[in-house]
Amino acid sequence: MIPLVFELGRPGRRARLQAPAEDPALDDLPPALLRREAPALAEVSELDAVRHYTRLSQRNYAIDTHFYPLGSCTMKYNPRASNRAALLPEFLALHPLAPEEDLRGYLTCLLELEEMLAVVTGMRRVVLNCMAGAQGEFAGVSIIRAYHRARGDEERREMLVPDAAHGTNPASAVMAGFRVREIPTRPDGDVDLEALARALGPHTAGIMLTNPSTLGVFERRIVELARLVHEAGGLLYYDGANLNAILGQVRPGDMGFDVLHLNLHKTFSTPHGGGGPGAAALGVHERLLPFLPHPFVVDDPKEGPRWSRPEDAPRSIGRLASFHGNAGVLLRAWVYARLLGREGLRSVGPYATLNANYLAVRLRALGYELAYPTRRAGHEFLVTLRREAKTYGVTAMDVAKRLLDHGVHAPTTYFPLLVPECLLIEPTETESQETLDAFVEAMAAIRREMAEDPERLRGAPWTTPVRRLDDVRAARVLDLAWRSGGASSA
Amino acid sequence: MTDDGLEPGAAPAFVPHTAEDTRAMLAAIGVEKLADLYSEIPPELLGPDLSALPEGLGEMDVLRLAHERLHRSEPLLFLGAGAYDHHVPAAVWEITTRGEFYTAYTPYQAEASQGTLQVIYEFQSMMAALTGLEVSNASLYDGASALAEAALMALRLGGAAAGAAPARVLVPALLHPSYREVLRTVLDPQGIEIVSYPWDPARGTHPAAGLEEALSVTSARAVVVPQPNFLGQIEDVHALTAAARAGGARVIALVNPLGLAVLEPPGHWAGEGADIACGEAQPLGLPLSAGGPYAGFLTCRREFVRHLPGRLVGRTLDRDGRVGYTLTLQAREQHIRRAKATSNVCTNQGLAVTAVTIHTALLGAEGLRRTAAVAHARTRALLEALTGIAGVEAPWTGPFLYETVVRFPRPARAVLAGLHARGILGGLDLAPHLPELGPGACLVCATERRTPEDIVRYRDALADVLGAPPS
Ligand SMILES: Cc1ncc(COP(=O)(O)O)c(C=O)c1O
Numbered sequence: 021m022i023p024l025v026f027e028l029g030r031p032g033r034r035a036r037l038q039a040p041a042e043d044p045a046l047d048d049l050p051p052a053l054l055r056r057e058a059p060a061l062a063e064v065s066e067l068d069a070v071r072h073y074t075r076l077s078q079r080n081y082a083i084d085t086h087f088y089p090l091g092s093c094t095m096k097y098n099p100r101a102s103n104r105a106a107l108l109p110e111f112l113a114l115h116p117l118a119p120e121e122d123l124r125g126y127l128t129c130l131l132e133l134e135e136m137l138a139v140v141t142g143m144r145r146v147v148l149n150c151m152a153g154a155q156g157e158f159a160g161v162s163i164i165r166a167y168h169r170a171r172g173d174e175e176r177r178e179m180l181v182p183d184a185a186h187g188t189n190p191a192s193a194v195m196a197g198f199r200v201r202e203i204p205t206r207p208d209g210d211v212d213l214e215a216l217a218r219a220l221g222p223h224t225a226g227i228m229l230t231n232p233s234t235l236g237v238f239e240r241r242i243v244e245l246a247r248l249v250h251e252a253g254g255l256l257y258y259d260g261a262n263l264n265a266i267l268g269q270v271r272p273g274d275m276g277f278d279v280l281h282l283n284l285h286k287t288f289s290t291p292h293g294g295g296g297p298g299a300a301a302l303g304v305h306e307r308l309l310p311f312l313p314h315p316f317v318v319d320d321p322k323e324g325p326r327w328s329r330p331e332d333a334p335r336s337i338g339r340l341a342s343f344h345g346n347a348g349v350l351l352r353a354w355v356y357a358r359l360l361g362r363e364g365l366r367s368v369g370p371y372a373t374l375n376a377n378y379l380a381v382r383l384r385a386l387g388y389e390l391a392y393p394t395r396r397a398g399h400e401f402l403v404t405l406r407r408e409a410k411t412y413g414v415t416a417m418d419v420a421k422r423l424l425d426h427g428v429h430a431p432t433t434y435f436p437l438l439v440p441e442c443l444l445i446e447p448t449e450t451e452s453q454e455t456l457d458a459f460v461e462a463m464a465a466i467r468r469e470m471a472e473d474p475e476r477l478r479g480a481p482w483t484t485p486v487r488r489l490d491d492v493r494a495a496r497v498l499d500l501a502w503r504s505g506g507a508s509s510a
Numbered sequence: 511m512t513d514d515g516l517e518p519g520a521a522p523a524f525v526p527h528t529a530e531d532t533r534a535m536l537a538a539i540g541v542e543k544l545a546d547l548y549s550e551i552p553p554e555l556l557g558p559d560l561s562a563l564p565e566g567l568g569e570m571d572v573l574r575l576a577h578e579r580l581h582r583s584e585p586l587l588f589l590g591a592g593a594y595d596h597h598v599p600a601a602v603w604e605i606t607t608r609g610e611f612y613t614a615y616t617p618y619q620a621e622a623s624q625g626t627l628q629v630i631y632e633f634q635s636m637m638a639a640l641t642g643l644e645v646s647n648a649s650l651y652d653g654a655s656a657l658a659e660a661a662l663m664a665l666r667l668g669g670a671a672a673g674a675a676p677a678r679v680l681v682p683a684l685l686h687p688s689y690r691e692v693l694r695t696v697l698d699p700q701g702i703e704i705v706s707y708p709w710d711p712a713r714g715t716h717p718a719a720g721l722e723e724a725l726s727v728t729s730a731r732a733v734v735v736p737q738p739n740f741l742g743q744i745e746d747v748h749a750l751t752a753a754a755r756a757g758g759a760r761v762i763a764l765v766n767p768l769g770l771a772v773l774e775p776p777g778h779w780a781g782e783g784a785d786i787a788c789g790e791a792q793p794l795g796l797p798l799s800a801g802g803p804y805a806g807f808l809t810c811r812r813e814f815v816r817h818l819p820g821r822l823v824g825r826t827l828d829r830d831g832r833v834g835y836t837l838t839l840q841a842r843e844q845h846i847r848r849a850k851a852t853s854n855v856c857t858n859q860g861l862a863v864t865a866v867t868i869h870t871a872l873l874g875a876e877g878l879r880r881t882a883a884v885a886h887a888r889t890r891a892l893l894e895a896l897t898g899i900a901g902v903e904a905p906w907t908g909p910f911l912y913e914t915v916v917r918f919p920r921p922a923r924a925v926l927a928g929l930h931a932r933g934i935l936g937g938l939d940l941a942p943h944l945p946e947l948g949p950g951a952c953l954v955c956a957t958e959r960r961t962p963e964d965i966v967r968y969r970d971a972l973a974d975v976l977g978a979p980p981s
Contacts, residue, residue, distance in 0.1 A: 039877030044887035058875040059639040077610035079625035084609025105576040116801030125579030151651040187844035191854035197699035293861025294626035297803035338695030342654040343801030361566025364523035484621040486834035494826035
C-alpha cells in the first residue's frame with residue numbers, strides 16, 4: 021500500500037522553490053471574506069512528491085507497458101512525437117484569447133486536420149471543438165434538433181438508439197431534449213430493420229448508430245437502413261468510436277450518415293490519460309452546416325485562418341467549451357494524421373481488422389465461443405463465456421482478472437449488456453503477431469485452469485498491487501476524500 | 511504495394527507486420543487477401559477516394575513543421591479572463607506524461623489501475639479541502655461545462671422552491687461570457703431558463719438586494735455565486751449566499767480554486783455554505799495551451815452525492831483486507847443508467863487531473879497561498895502603475911483577486927493592438943461584453959510570474975501607445 025500524499029511529509033514541510041519567496045499581506049481584502057483555516061493539503065518536499073507520484077504511476081497497466089485489448093477503446097500506440105509537439109513551450113504559453121495573428125500556426129494545423137478528417141469520413145465539414153465523444157454526440161443530436169426546428173418540424177422529438185449502443189448515446193439524446201426509443205438487435209448482430217421500420221414515423225428525429233456496432237460487426241444493410249430513416253424524415257448520427265475498423269476503407273458519409281463524431285482519443289491515437297482528456301471531431305453533411313457549434317476555424321481568404329465570429333454562425337447550436345476545445349489533444353491528433361498520411365491512414369482499418377480476426381480465429385480454436393460466430397469481426401469481437409459459466413462456474417470477470425496476472429490488461433467486460441458473460445476484445449493495428457500469440461497462450465492457460473483449478477481463477481488477480489476490491493463496501497461506506505485528523509470518509 | 515492498403519506489403523506507420531506476418535495471419539484466418547476481411551461490407555462502399563490526403567511524413571519532418579508553425583515571439587502576458595499564466599513546476603508534466611499515466615485507459619479494471627485511482631482520490635480530497643465541501647467528482651471537461659453540469663445537478667436536488675417553481679437558474683450579470691453561452695447550449699434543450707441578477711457598476715460587484723429581488727421575481731431554484739466575478743472583483747459571498755438561501759434556492763459557487771487558498775471556501779459561505787462548488791482547475795498546474803485541455807471540477811455536500819455527474823473514486827478494501835481504490839456509485843452514470851443517467855459524460859480530463867494533483871501536492875496550502883497573494887500584489891502594483899498615466903483610470907478600487915479593470919482614454923481595442931505591436935498582451939477588451947463600461951474598459955491580470963520590471967514595461971509601452979509621458 022502506498023500512503024496518501026497527505027500522510028507523507030511533516031507539518032510545515034514544503035517544496036520551497038515552487039512558490040514565490042515573497043509573502044505579501046492581503047491587507048486590502050475584507051477579513052470576513054478571507055480564509056480562516058488553511059486547506060488540509062499535502063505538506064511534502066519536492067522529492068517526496070516526485071517519488072510518490074512516480075511510484076503511483078508504476079501501479080498502472082498502460083499501453084506503454086502492457087498489451088491493452090480493451091474493446092471499444094482502441095488502445096493503440098500513442099506516438100511520443102504527438103506529445104513532443106503538444107508540449108512545445110511556445111504552444112504551452114499560447115493564451116486562448118491571444119490575437120489571432122499569434123494563433124495562425126496552430127489554426128493552420130487545425131484546418132489541415134479538419135480537412136483530412138473530412139476526407140476520411142466523407143463529410144462536408146469537420147470541426148474540432150468538442151472535448152470528448154459524449155460531447156460530440158450531444159452536439160450532433162442538438163444539430164439534428166436544430167435542423168428539424170428550422171424546418172418547423174417541431175414534432176420530431178424521438179431519437180432511435182439500438183439496444184447495443186454505448187450508454188452515452190441515449191444519455192446524450194436525453195440531454196439534448198429527446199425521448200429515446202430502443203431498437204432491438206437481431207440474433208445475427210444486425211439491427212432489426214423490421215422493428216426499425218415500425219418505429220419510424222413523423223415523430224422520428226433520427227437514429228444514433230455505431231458501425232461496426234459495439235458488437236464488433238458491420239451493419240450489412242446500412243444502405244437500406246439509411247434509406248428507411250431518410251424516407252421517414254429522420255437523420256442519421258454516426259458514433260465514430262469504432263471508426264478504426266474501417267478507417268481509410270469505408271466512409272460514414274458514403275453510408276448515408278448526416279452527422280458524426282470521431283473520438284480522436286481512439287482512432288487518432290491521442291492518449292487516454294487514465295480517463296481523458298479526449299477530443300471529438302464533429303462532421304456534418306452540407307445541409308447541417310449552419311448549425312455547427314462555435315467557435316470553429318474559418319479559413320478567411322483575407323486574414324488567414326481565424327476563429328469564427330458570431331456573424332459566421334448565426335444559427336449555431338451554441339458554444340460547448342470555455343475556450344475552443346482541447347487544443348493540446350487536437351495538436352497531438354494532427355501529428356498522428358501527418359505521420360500516417362494517405363497510405364498510413366488507409367492501412368489502419370485493414371490491419372486492425374486483420375488482428376481482430378486473427379485473434380478471434382485463434383481463440384475459437386481454443387474452445388472459446390464467439391458471440392457472433394457466423395460474422396466477420398470488425399476491429400473487435402465478442403467472446404461469450406456463458407457455457408464456461410455453467411460448466412465451471414467461472415465468469416467473464418474471473419477471466420478478465422486472471423489476464424492481469426498474465427501481464428495483459430483485461431478486455432472490456434459486460435459490455436454490450438446484450439451478450440451474457442462477454443469479453444469485448446480489440447487488439448488494434450499496432451500490435452504484432454507475437455503479442456497476439458502471447459495473448460492466445462494466456463487465454464489457453466486460463467482455459468486449462470477453468471477445468472483444473474477454477475478457484476485459482478475466481479481468486480484472481482494474484483499479482484497486482486491489490487487483489488479484487490470490495491465494490492459493495494466502496495458504495496456503502498463511501499470514503500471519497502481524505503480528511504485531516506484521520507477520519508476519512510466523506 | 512498498391513495504395514488501397516489491402517496488399518500485404520510492408521505495412522506503413524505504426525503497423526509492425528512484415529509481409530510474412532500478414533500472409534501467415536491471413537492463412538490462419540482462412541482468407542487470401544486483406545480485402546477478404548471486408549466481405550460483409552457492401553462493395554459499393556469500399557475504396558473511397560483519398561487522393562486529397564497528403565503523404566505521410568517521418569517524425570523529424572512532422573516535428574519540424576510543428577516548430578515552424580508554432581514558433582512566434584512570446585508576448586508578455588497581462589491577459590487572464592479565465593485562463594491564467596501561473597508557474598507550473600517542472601516535475602508536474604514530467605511525471606504526468608510518464609507512459610504509465612499517459613497511456614492508461616479509464617480505471618475500470620481497478621486492480622490494474624491503482625495508480626490512476628489513487629491520484630483521482632487525492633484530487634477529490636484536494637478539491638474538497640479547497641472548496642470546503644465534502645465530495646468531489648473526478649473532473650468534467652472544463653470550467654464552463656462544470657458550471658452547466660452544476661446547474662443541472664442543482665435543479666435535480668429540488669429543495670424548498672422545487673415542484674411548483676419553473677426551471678430557472680439565476681446567474682450573475684458578471685459571468686464569463688463563454689460560460690454563459692455554454693450554459694445556454696446545455697440548458698436550452700431541457701427548457702431551463704437562464705436569468706441574470708444585476709451588478710452595481712459603481713462597485714463592480716453584485717449587491718445582495720439585486721439578487722433578492724431577481725429571486726422573488728423569477729423564483730429560480732438555483733443561484734450561481736461567483737468568487738471572484740468575471741471582472742476579478744471579490745464578491746460579498748456571505749450576503750449573496752444568504753440572500754439565495756432566504757429565497758429558497760440552491761447555491762452554486764463558481765470559484766477560482768487558486769483563489770480559495772486565500773478566500774473563504776464555499777463550504778463556509780454564510781455559515782451554512784454553498785450546496786455545490788465548481789470551476790476551472792486550470793490555475794492549478796495546467797498550461798495555457800491555446801485553451802485546453804483544462805479540467806472542470808465539481809464538489810458538493812455529502813448528502814447530494816447520488817446526484818453528482820461524472821466519475822467518483824472511493825477507497826475500499828481488497829480480499830486480503832488491503833486498502834485499495836475503485837470507481838464507485840457508478841449507477842449514476844451513462845454506462846449503467848443510460849437514458850436516466852445524471853449526465854452523458856464519460857471520458858473526462860484524467861491526465862489534466864493528474865497534473866493538477868501533482869501541482870497541488872507540490873505547492874501545498876502555503877505555496878498556493880503565496881502564489882495567490884503575490885499575484886494579487888502584482889495586480890495591485892499593475893493597477894497603480896497604469897493609473898499613474900494621465901487619462902488611465904480604475905473604475906473601482908477593489909477588492910479584487912488578481913484581475914481587475916482599467917479604463918483607457920481611448921478604445922481598448924486600439925490600445926491593445928498598440929501594446930501587442932510592442933510585445934505585450936495587455937488584457938481583454940471589455941467593450942464587446944460590457945459596453946456600459948465604455949470603449950476604454952480593459953480586463954487586466956498579473957500573475958506571480960509577472961515581475962516588477964514586466965509591470966514597468968507595460969506601463970512604459972502603454973504611455974507610449976497613448977502618447978502620454980509616464981507621470
Ligand atoms: C461506442 C462508444 N461511443 C461513445 C463513447 C463515448 O466517448 P467518450 O468517452 O469520449 O465520451 C465511447 C467510449 O467511451 C464508445 O466506446
